[in-house]
Amino acid sequence: MSGCPEFDYLLVVPHLRVQNANAVSSPLTHGFPSMTAFLGLMWALERKTRAAGLDLAFNAVGVVCHDHQEQVSDGGFVNAFRLTRNPVGKDGKTAAIVEEGRIHLELSLVFAIYSERWLQDPDASAADIATVTKLLDAMRVAGGSLIPRSGSGWSRHKPYAIAMTGSEGDRQTQFRKAKMRMLPGFTLVARDDLLDKRHAELTADNPSASRLDAWLSLSRINWRYEAPGADAASTDKAAWKHDRAGLGWVVPIPFGYGALGPTHAPGTVTNARDATTPFRFVESLYAVGEWISPHRLHTPEQMLWYADSRPDDDIYRCRNDFHAVPATDVAALIANLE
Template sequence: MNTLPNSDGLLILPRLRVQNANAISSPLTHGFPSMTAFLGLMWALARKLEAHDLPLAFDSVGVICHDFDEQVTEGGYVKAFRLTRNPVGKDGGSAAIVEEGRMHMEITLIFGISGGFVELDDRAHDAIAQTVAHELAGMRIAGGSVLPSSDWRSRPAVLRFGDDAEDVRRRFRHLRRHWLPGFALVCRDDLLHARLDQLREAAPETTALDALLDLSRFNWRPVGPDAESDGASATTAKVEWKPEPRPGWIVPIPVGFGALSELMPAGEVQSARDRNTPFRFVESVYSIGQWISPHRLDNAAQLLWYASTDPAAGLYRCRNDFASRLSA
């Protein structure tokens, strides 16, 4: 299993305003782009920066959401995406509507970086951060356009880790206050495993999908009166329905892809986007994520996501070590 790379510092791109990003993160979830989109952005940005020959490499990425506006209809319990009918067909008629979920959002991106930048001074670090921000301004983030911002809080920065662990913690505590108000997305595989074990105590045939669905909804449980404190019989006792406590703001999230077929040679599958890369049919892999306030983060490693691949098992997923580092 892959582990979080040992980064030498952080590259912070704060308060990015993104318009019309993809709000549909998987066939089953919506509301915020998948972390696979942000890892893809990281790799695309690294390729863009090759022309600048910067002394750094991207290892991981974290995201903090400050504001979002999903483009859905207002009013009522059931909502629908605001859809557009474009472009027109060859005959000038209207094309069929394609289901596209869009959202506007304001986010902070934090990249774990390593390389020779650690030997440079603060002025060089500022130049590196400005170069990265300039390249990102012309790219897409989860399909959305980056809008210009005059907010003084949107200034990019490079944070270099030193040998003094206490100094690193102090600087990170100072940095996380700048990310308020906002919420950071972390992975909570541990909550999914715990709920699966809990459900299997009553129903041994329970699957991981059952546990995922149970955590993804609001559950109301009947609560009866205490038999010792209430002398009423079981038949006349009043039962009260109460919502089940939830361990924070948890949501179902896609965390990667699982293989549906063997790895096929490049060019063998028709209509593949890339004819020079081996091809494999995959489906989404799901887990539980949690939105937490940045001031609850103890270190950058709890925030960062990284790629983990196991081609033999057909698993390609994003990982985050928040739960393991929290227990440690």
Template sequence: MSACPAFSHVLVFPHLRVQNANAISSPLTHGFPSMTAFLGLMWALQRKANAAGLDIQFSAVGVVCHQHQEQATEGGFIGSFHLTRNPVGKDGGSAAIVEEGRIHLQLSLLLAADSPRWALEPAARDADLATLAELLAGMRIAGGSVMPPAQPWRRRYQPWALDLTGTGKDRQALFAKARMRLLPGFSLVGRDDLLAQRQQQREASGDANPLDAWLSLARINWRWATDEPDGKGAWSHDRAGNGWIVPIPVGYGALGELHSAGSVANTRDAHTPFRFVESLYSVGQWISPHRLHCVESLLWYAERPTNAGVYRCRNDHATTLDDAELDVTFDLDTSY
């Protein structure tokens, strides 16, 4: 399995208020933006930082969610997103606009960073951090707008950096103190191990379908208490004892060959090779930062693309199983 790239500092942008972020993380999941959106934010911020003259490289990103408010109806069996009323077309019908589910967030963003300049000029770190905060304020996070902090909290919620240039024990000790500054909140970590365990359980019963194993960890089922037709029933799930488990997208799988730049019409970027992909799925867990023992547990990073065309993001929270046992993500191939 890939490991989190080495880094010397973690930059923390605390309690960012994000308005109208995309709540639909994939064709099958919703409720919080995909971690691929935050990886995209990290790369976009690095490009802006390098253009501004900052000698800095980002390698991983982490998110701690403090508050969320999904723009959807509450109560009842079926929920609906609060959508905008767009202008009608020339024929009087609705315009062909793809609506997005929206969510308001308050989150802390963590970026694993490296900068040779900081080792030579320690004072430059604070200046660079202020520049990064200014750049971030003008960007979008998962499609949402970054709002300035409320006036009473502006001084308190200033960005800060964690220097992790010491030994392994020193890094753990520093993180043990710093993680308390991320409370109250929950961080999303990868739990590929739980999906592997559930698939092994289903293999024992003669059903080795990865999609069914994923759904068994994601859905809520109606179960009758007895076999009697008029017996009582209740809604229940199969995640007992595993914590706050959620289905998540973890990247993309190729549907075909890589096309050369400009060869496919109407692409977003005519200077970058293009490929048709579909979502890959796994399971994650929301966990309080004070339960994590190292900063790598809450960081997500991009795995190098494979020859099979897999573009996947990784998290090192679950590292007890080997690569073959853990890598059980899947796409919606018709063989399922």
């Protein structure tokens, strides 16, 4: 897929509280759930809305995190997950501990919606949003449970739809208002460009450096010792410096799956979860993401994630169309919008 699917509305479900979401996002990363979990939530919600008789197509999803609390020990240099002790087995012996990472989250979900009904009858959106919210409240988010909305504080966090059907200027105005309502918070965007840049830097010194080396380099803080300048007049002093300056809040993320073998016919793989769908063994694919404040986004497409599955190429991945804009281009963009 060459770009984000078309949509006419943004459905914003603000400030959802999720308890005990999955914090183990892949075999190599932990913390915030993988974006594949939110795409799965979007598809499951779309199926439920279709079953309820609603004419809604969910084409992409964005996530804004307002608060998080990973369930880990807070003492010592190395943190460990806070695990639960399960009840004893039938034989009276202690059950084995299965390490599970959990995290409490406060999220705003942004769904890219296409609906012929909303285009023909904009007043119908209010009833549909109420139905979608009711369906969503009964679902799990990244394996976590939604805490029911209650109290006077939730009255100002009602779900709402943003029409993106006008001119480009109208779309920018509507999105500018919406992203300010999502503050304070941070949204995850893809930064494949940083991975390409770091790989080029590594290969300049070591031609055999791989993209895995570049990903690992971006996943940690790399310190180096810089000697004082050779010039006698130089005022530079020897110091340890790291390579995170100017990078922002960059994190390693899983962004999809790569096939390990051919596709198997439905029902031919023992213990498969779904016996009516073709089955394929896969492994996680990794990239680099960045947490940024929503007010730095210029278009809704920069926030949204969508599926880009290519079975013939053995790839099932999530994609995001964020592109870093130079400061000079940002000034020009703001001038054109004013």
